[in-house]
Amino acid sequence: MRRIISVLMENEPGALSRVVGLFSQRNYNIDSLTVAPTEDQSLSRLTLTTTGDERRIEQITKHLNKLVDVVKLVDLTEGAHIERELMLIKVKAAGAQRAEVTRTTEIFRGQVVDLTNSVFSIQLTGTSDKLDAFITALGESIVLEVARTGVSGISRGEKVLTL
Amino acid sequence: MDQLSGGEALIRALHDEGVDIIFGYPGGAVLHIYDAIFNQDKIEHILVRHEQAATHAADGYARGTGKPGVVLVTSGPGATNAITGIATAYMDSIPMVVISGQVESRLIGSDGFQETDMVGVSRPVVKHSFMVQNAADIPLIVKKAFHIATTGRPGPVVIDIPKDVTDPKVKFDYAYPADIKMRSYAVPAKGHSGQIKKAVDVLMAAKRPMIYAGGGVIQGEGAELLTELTRELGFPITNTLMGLGAYPASDKQFVGMLGMHGTYEANMSMHYCDALLAIGVRFDDRVTNSDVTKFCPDATILHVDIDPASISKTVSADVPIVGSVISVLEEMLAQVKASKQKVDEKSLKVWWDQIAQWREKDSLGVTPSEDGITIKPQEVIQAVYAITKGDAYVSSDVGQHQMFAAQYYGFDKPRRWINSGGLGTMGFGFPAAMGIQFAFPDAISVCVTGEGSFQMNLQELATCMQYQLPIKIICLNNRALGMVKQWQDMQYGGRHSHSTYAESLPDFIKLAESYGHVGIRIENKSELNAKLEEAFALKDRLVFVDVLVDPEEHVYPMAIKGGAMKDMILSKSERT
Numbered sequence: 001m002r003r004i005i006s007v008l009m010e011n012e013p014g015a016l017s018r019v020v021g022l023f024s025q026r027n028y029n030i031d032s033l034t035v036a037p038t039e040d041q042s043l044s045r046l047t048l049t050t051t052g053d054e055r056r057i058e059q060i061t062k063h064l065n066k067l068v069d070v071v072k073l074v075d076l077t078e079g080a081h082i083e084r085e086l087m088l089i090k091v092k093a094a095g096a097q098r099a100e101v102t103r104t105t106e107i108f109r110g111q112v113v114d115l116t117n118s119v120f121s122i123q124l125t126g127t128s129d130k131l132d133a134f135i136t137a138l139g140e141s142i143v144l145e146v147a148r149t150g151v152s153g154i155s156r157g158e159k160v161l162t163l
Numbered sequence: 164m165d166q167l168s169g170g171e172a173l174i175r176a177l178h179d180e181g182v183d184i185i186f187g188y189p190g191g192a193v194l195h196i197y198d199a200i201f202n203q204d205k206i207e208h209i210l211v212r213h214e215q216a217a218t219h220a221a222d223g224y225a226r227g228t229g230k231p232g233v234v235l236v237t238s239g240p241g242a243t244n245a246i247t248g249i250a251t252a253y254m255d256s257i258p259m260v261v262i263s264g265q266v267e268s269r270l271i272g273s274d275g276f277q278e279t280d281m282v283g284v285s286r287p288v289v290k291h292s293f294m295v296q297n298a299a300d301i302p303l304i305v306k307k308a309f310h311i312a313t314t315g316r317p318g319p320v321v322i323d324i325p326k327d328v329t330d331p332k333v334k335f336d337y338a339y340p341a342d343i344k345m346r347s348y349a350v351p352a353k354g355h356s357g358q359i360k361k362a363v364d365v366l367m368a369a370k371r372p373m374i375y376a377g378g379g380v381i382q383g384e385g386a387e388l389l390t391e392l393t394r395e396l397g398f399p400i401t402n403t404l405m406g407l408g409a410y411p412a413s414d415k416q417f418v419g420m421l422g423m424h425g426t427y428e429a430n431m432s433m434h435y436c437d438a439l440l441a442i443g444v445r446f447d448d449r450v451t452n453s454d455v456t457k458f459c460p461d462a463t464i465l466h467v468d469i470d471p472a473s474i475s476k477t478v479s480a481d482v483p484i485v486g487s488v489i490s491v492l493e494e495m496l497a498q499v500k501a502s503k504q505k506v507d508e509k510s511l512k513v514w515w516d517q518i519a520q521w522r523e524k525d526s527l528g529v530t531p532s533e534d535g536i537t538i539k540p541q542e543v544i545q546a547v548y549a550i551t552k553g554d555a556y557v558s559s560d561v562g563q564h565q566m567f568a569a570q571y572y573g574f575d576k577p578r579r580w581i582n583s584g585g586l587g588t589m590g591f592g593f594p595a596a597m598g599i600q601f602a603f604p605d606a607i608s609v610c611v612t613g614e615g616s617f618q619m620n621l622q623e624l625a626t627c628m629q630y631q632l633p634i635k636i637i638c639l640n641n642r643a644l645g646m647v648k649q650w651q652d653m654q655y656g657g658r659h660s661h662s663t664y665a666e667s668l669p670d671f672i673k674l675a676e677s678y679g680h681v682g683i684r685i686e687n688k689s690e691l692n693a694k695l696e697e698a699f700a701l702k703d704r705l706v707f708v709d710v711l712v713d714p715e716e717h718v719y720p721m722a723i724k725g726g727a728m729k730d731m732i733l734s735k736s737e738r739t
Contacts, residue, residue, distance in 0.1 A: 017286065018286065021286050059476060068311060068348050070347060
């Protein structure tokens with residue numbers, strides 16, 4: 001099962017390498033990873049997606065919690081949550097293709113953020129599934145380059161991940 | 164408030180932390196620190212002959228005393244040489260603080276002379292690590308390092324210090340923090356009362372109960388409480404390799420060590436029990452055998468551990484209890500005493516009768532050699548046990564001799580059996596025995612080793628001469644890497660690929676003598692006792708006893724790969 005785990009950790013050198021190292025050391029997968037400081041400069045928030053059965057996910061959260069730099073974590077997929085990923089994608093767009101790409105972008109509520117005579121650069125946010133669907137809709141033959149941020153997320157309602 | 168340099172502050176902080184001995188080896192990046200050591204007399208520094216030995220000696224000291232071992236090494240090769248010892252301590256959850264020098268801050272990342280990314284290299288084998296950026300941070304970092312190393316599930320912590328940070332010309336106001344609180348590091352509290360109640364209910368209803376206790380009981384100072392609880396319940400108990408001494412081996416409720424080379428009765432009791440109280444253990448593959456689905460098929464599993472990640476890692480616990488072993492055992496004992504439901508004595512009697520039958524198999528019985536001359540390795544351990552009255556500190560290396568020592572030296576007290584269980588580090592035993600001898604100068608520190616393992620850290624014979632350590636080294640010399648050879652006998656058609664070297668062994672007697680020690684060789688069974696007596700009578704000398712033992716001997720019982728715990732090879736001709 002796919003899980004989204006959000007981790008609050010000390011904003012210190014080496015903290016990220018400990019998290020990443022844990023995954024490689026114990027043979028866990030990381031499908032995506034995103035990290036940045038929070039409103040509290042002493043803390044970073046790291047969000048990762050991984051897959052595994054319940055036992056494996058339990059071990060992952062336990063081992064993450066054991067890392068001295070990790071202050072708190074939540075498995076967002078355990079409850080209602082909002083998941084977003086940002087994608088910048090560069091596609092071939094010449095002649096008739098330009099209208100087609102523009103229409104598809106509108107349908108997915110993306111924005112063309114840069115263009116040349118033959119190329120569009122498009123920005124799109126959404127769930128990972130939506131980004132995948134957009135690439136499929138455009139048709140892989142016109143895709144030149146994809147840059148995705150990896151998933152970030154937050155729980156719905158009043159639940160907060162904070163100290 | 165004193166004005167101290169980083170180097171001085173480090174040594175002062177160690178002293179303020181209660182450290183009185185450190186094991187180390189100097190080098191360029193730690194020269195400022197060594198100068199600070201020279202100028203004080205509160206902390207004794209032990210100069211080893213290889214950094215790996217420094218970590219093992221500190222480890223032995225920690226295992227023997229329960230206090231953290233402290234190591235000081237230089238950057239680059241000094242730091243990397245320490246890695247095996249750090250990993251050894253990590254696998255067995257031993258509290259240790261390793262201080263490594265680093266190149267000057269301005270040179271970090273430039274491939275400077277003797278530069279290694281120690282924080283990076285050690286990351287998978289430490290509980291935590293620090294890179295010091297300012298001298299003024301040293302007191303707080305030392306405080307944190309010791310706090311992390313010694314609390315919760317203990318483990319090694321590395322402090323990497325760039326040379327400029329210890330510069331004697333840069334001083335700051337030194338103050339050692341009295342207390343430490345870290346928002347990201349909480350020590351598990353007491354075990355949950357409700358969970359303990361559930362466990363007690365299972366134990367009281369059990370017909371075939373079993374207690375399985377490991378190194379966590381020793382680390383958590385829970386041996387006394389465990390003994391009290393076990394006697395109160397009247398249940399059979401087994402200890403893991405790491406847990407030997409957690410319950411007295413000479414007691415009638417003790418069924419011996421379990422696992423790959425455990426006793427027949429211990430492994431059978433495990434397999435057929437219906438309630439298993441597992442304390443301070445981690446269901447290691449050397450215990451459960453390779454297929455965990457066959458492990459204790461009838462048992463309700465109660466698992467007590469301070470590390471939540473240990474619980475349900477390999478074997479799912481029916482009643483998990485996270486907490487310090489002392490807090491859980493105290494409450495469990497109180498609940499057992501207060502419980503309205505009493506132990507099912509009738510079923511327990513039937514269970515003990517069954518165990519008595521298993522015991523009759525005498526799986527550790529030793530068959531003397533037919534010629535009456537050849538010495539069996541087991542006989543050596545039995546003789547050492549008799550001469551030391553079972554009261555020595557026994558360190559071991561890794562291999563057949565380690566298993567023989569574990570099987571035949573009945574440990575009645577915790578912290579007497581010093582061995583590398585998790586990582587299985589050859590070369591561990593001798594330096595660990597040094598750490599023991601430094602901690603307990605008047606105790607008998609025995610190192611049971613093999614001629615293979617011993618050669619991995621024999622340079623420490625020099626350290627033992629320098630500090631006059633009267634260690635007794637008992638070398639079970641079978642002219643081969645015995646455990647490797649045993650597996651090759653059993654699984655590779657007797658093809659001894661690179662496990663023998665009889666023609667190139669040193670003369671260990673001359674070797675010991677060349678370092679100024681005493682060497683004694685024993686070749687004939689008739690002289691075994693007398694010569695061992697002679698060795699132990701030399702109380703002020705290191706004695707290397709080279710015992711030529713039967714090279715054909717295998718360690719039994721031995722778990723059958725892929726089987727359950729009840730599946731064992733009992734001798735060269737008998738299986739379960």
